[in-house]
Amino acid sequence: MSILFARVAVENTAYHFDRTFDYLVPEALLEQAKPGCRALVPFGAGNSQRLAMILEISPEKKTQNEMKQVVAVLDEAPLLTSEAISLVYWLKDRCFCTLFEAVKLLLPAGINVRLKTEYTLVQGKAQEMETFSVEERTVLQYLAGCSRPVEREKLLKATGLPVDSTAPEKLFKRGFLQKTGAAVRQIKDAAQKMVRLTDEEPLSKLTPKQRAVCRILQEAGSASLKEVCYFAGVTPAVVNTLVTKGVACYYETEIYRNPYDQVQNPVVQQELLLSDEQQSAYQHLLAQYRSGMGGVSLLFGVTGSGKTSVFMRLIDEVLADGKQTIVMVPEISLTPQSLARFHQRYGRRVAVFHSGLSLSERLDEWKRVRRGEVSIAVGTRSAVFAPFDHLGLVVMDEEQEHTYKSESSPRYHARDVAKFRCAYHKALLVLASATPSIESYYFAQVGRYTFNRLPSRYGGARLPQVRFVDMNRELEAGNESIYSRALLAELEKNIKIHKQSIILLNRRGYNTFVSCKSCGNVVTCPNCSISLTYHAANQRLMCHYCGYSVPFSTECPTCHADKVHYAGFGTQRAEQQLLELLPEARVLRLDTDVAMTRFAYEEKLQSFARGEYDVIVGTQMVAKGLDFENVTLVGVLSADQALYGDDFRSYERAFDLLTQVAGRAGRGQYAGEAIIQTFTPENSVLALAARQDYPAFYEGEIAVRKGMLYPPFADLCVVGFVGIHEEKVARASEAFLQMLRSLAQAEYPQEPMRVLNPSPALIGKVSNKYRYKLIVKCRNSRSFRQMISRLLIAFAKDRTYRDVTAFADINPDRIL
Structure with a gap:
């Protein structure tokens, strides 16, 4: 039997160390190990087990004794298709993320697994307690009273040891503990955690925060944990303490596996009546779809012109061809009305993807798509990853909206992912808006996109x-x-x-600006360089960046004068x-x-x-x-x-x-x-x-x-720097600039770019971390991205700035 190796992406690797890693596939796993399946692999000098995604299976090329072996394959069938694996590499190249970060984007959160490590005391081995450290003795004594293996997290919590304690691992290496590992799927149910008071009399010795929680529950009867924390201005730990004391208790509301389970398939699909303008736009889009060449089209129409009817008519044709459609809306708040129209027309053929669903529900919708039970995915930007095999059409409604761009790694734009997927399937991408982005309208004007216009409101309705x-x-x-x-x-x-x-x-909020008339001090968040906002609903001043809050007061925290002034309005x-x-x-x-x-x-x-x-x-x-x-x-x-x-x-x-x-x-x-x-x-x-x-x-x-050389005439690459010491963050940004200048002159002289000097971010401090930015006007080419990737890797390896994080974002919606 031929020897095969698996090329895998490994979880929790740093960007500067990230690449594919090769592992031997043992004979027992040859049938299971397939591209798109997750596996457990030994990683690093200590060979600790890590979660990995198999991206490729190939004949072994190295000598067998040089390679580690795959420990286990976790999936019976591949979770990722060949298209999805190609998308993983594309995301790493475009978004400066790790391979496994890209993998996680393509999978529903509910399907993720975590590695569970359990320890058991080795029986019959002599233990001379004086040879152990205090932490090690604590672990041994606790496990001596346990009849079953104990999970690492539970063990450390029960013994009061820090989460990064090395005591259990040292005892394992010395042979006093046995260690077992397993992959555990993480799926939260769809129930909501609620809080109510018990029949027990509230204890007299409650802290002010605990009393605030009790008052809210006395008035409301019960409330969700999130609502209690908001209105009382406390963390969940305060509520947990009340539950531990028996003053309050948790319970769960009804579990909804699928909130749209009541949707019925329509008996008869109603005919869509299109105006002459709509019919013309529809015919042009249909012709482009039928060409089999795919491409991008901008559907530009005034508000109320009936853009939705046009692309729904197009969806009818796509479904009739046995192909599938993704429809994206920018926010959850727009989803209900969109869903109502799609459910009314297409019934249970519609799957839903947005963050308002529980992990269980998102997992169920993903499975319905994978099994071929639905033909249309409607949702926010995550819907672009719906695992369709025969994609014919992608629609982005309100395509100009900033919510289509992710602000955390991987920093992708749903429009770019949609272009990749449409190119792969030779599908049509329709960008719809009354106010398209300047870039999209420009590309339509110069012929890069086709252009369809609806200049009038539908049915004789007039603009306001x-x-x-x-x-x-x-x-x-x-x-x-x-x-x-x-x-x-x-x-x-x-x-x-x-x-x-x-x-x-x-x-x-209620008031958006709080200052003292006596000393002029503006009441700001201690963690962020932003003023606090007064919320009347919970009588607290809150930071909209980190969530910090303090009770309402007219006393100035600086000069203690009773002259705090509340201004602005929310x-x-x-x-x-x-x-x-x-x-x-x-x-x-x-x-x-x-x-x-x-x-x-x-x-x-x-x-x-x-x-x-x-x-x-x-x-x-x-x-x-x-x-x-x-x-x-x-x-x-x-x-x-x-x-x-x-x-x-x-x-x-x-x-x-x-x-x-x-x-x-x-x-x-x-x-x-x-x-x-x-x-x-x-x-x-x-x-x-x-x-x-x-x-x-x-x-x-x-x-x-054009005059200022901004998109669409240039791309913007923003390199951000984040750290707890402002001086060091500033120095790090200057050092990066010098590295960029040297590398660009030496190896990338052909790349056109203009570099602006580093400067503090608009909000200079968030969650006690200072932020600086470096802006590069550039051309988003493979060569340019390679240069930035090399710089990020070199910067991360420089121990001088080991406590400063650098990241790159191509064409962000908002500059840091």
Whole structure:
């Protein structure tokens, strides 16, 4: 029998050490070991077992005694196809991640396994206790009283030893302990952890934090653990202590294996009636799909033009050919309405992928796709990895949205992954938006993408009338409320005629700025260089970056004067003020603070659709993708906040947000109106957004991009540096710049690039770590990426900066 070796990606390898590793496949595993299966392999000098993914099986080329052997194969059948394995290598090259980080992207979180190490005392071996350290004696004494093997984590916790203790391993090497290892699948169930008080009388000696938890549970009866921690401003450890004392107890709500299990297949599929414009766009897209060459097309249409109907008609044809479709939406908040339309038309042929599902549910949906039970995957960016074998179409709705780009490693963009998959399957990628990214529109204009346009709203619906209110004039007239007189009057009128309204304020919380009038100190997070936001719902000041919170107080933490001033406004204050000004209004606030529980978005949007509320006050989750016929008024409370941002995409984001939110009004038979409040009504972006004149906005923006050499005329590579000592982080960024200069001049002189000097990140400190950035304007070529990869590897190996982490991100949505 021929000797084979497995080329594998190993879990938990550092980027500078990451590559494929070769292992002999023992004869007993020859039938099981296949590309796409996970395995256990001995790794490193100590040969500790590591999880690995087999990427290739080949005839053995080295001498047998040079190679270690695969210990076990964990999967009966491959989890990754040949396409997925190709994608793993592509992600490593493009995203500067390890191979196994790329592997984990392609697998549902619920299928992940962890290695469980257990220890047992070797019986009958003489133990002279004075020859052992204190830690080793503690371990031996504990295991002497155990009749079963004890998992490492449990052993260290029971003995009070640190998680990185080497005592068990030293005892194993000396022969006093036996060690066994196994792979354990990690799947959390779909139940939600709830808390309630027991019948026991609360103990008199409770800490202030524990008493706060008890008060909340007395008032609410029960609440989820997440809600208790938010409203009491505590960590789960405080609640755990109350449970240990018997004052409170945990329980679980009903388990949902599939939240969409009630969906039925439609008896008859309703015919989609397309307008002439829609029919023309559909025919062009169908012709491109039928060509079998794949490619990318931009479907550009004003809000309410019926882009969804066009690509649903296209999906009908793809399904009729026996092929599969992926449809992506940018946020969970947009998923419920999208899902409702897809379930209504395609029934149980639809699988769902988004972070609002439990690990169990995500695993189940992944399995349904792998078994060929579904033909359509709908979800957020993770849906792009749905394991279809015969992909015919990928649709990215609201393709310009920042949520399609991952901000943590692997730092991929779903659009780029979609292009890779469509090229592999010769499938069609449709990018749909009323406000496409400048890059996508440019590529459509120069012929890199095909272009289809829907210039009119469907069914005769008209674009909303847009009014601007100068808030300077409101202040001069003595109106100091968040709401202008014009907006308030229209809200009141809408309530009387039983129409609904949407109010956008892209800041959550109550007050967004806290300072002392006596000493001028701004109350900031001790862990981050950001001011704290006051949340009225839990009476606490909170950091939206690291989660730090402190109780509300009027006393200055610096000078202790009772002169703390709360300014700025968020959605909580906007909601409260609206209720004070219009007591008869039924107001729904929709932001991440009120949508903590599973399916909260869906439930709240459904209640709004049923007419149970008159007004939604929310962050940008209410600005896009929502379609309510009864909404005839949209108000934007702070347009300037979006306009004057921190990087070259600020105007693009502002135009997108204002155009999209205005487009929520008048989508049915009723005329719509949008009122935009601003302190700078003369800004040209506002007028262009009001007219939904994207081509005119694009012409101005593309000229600036070309002059400043920004995308699409160049790529941006941002190298970030993170560490606990600011001086060292700054020095590390300068050292990296010198390494870049030397390597580029010596070996990559042909690569065009402009390098900006290192500088602190916009938010200089997050979670007690300082951040610096180095920006390179470049061409995203294989040669350039090779150079950056070499620099990252060399930097990581330099012990001078061993406590500074460096990472690279090509074309980030937001510059660090």
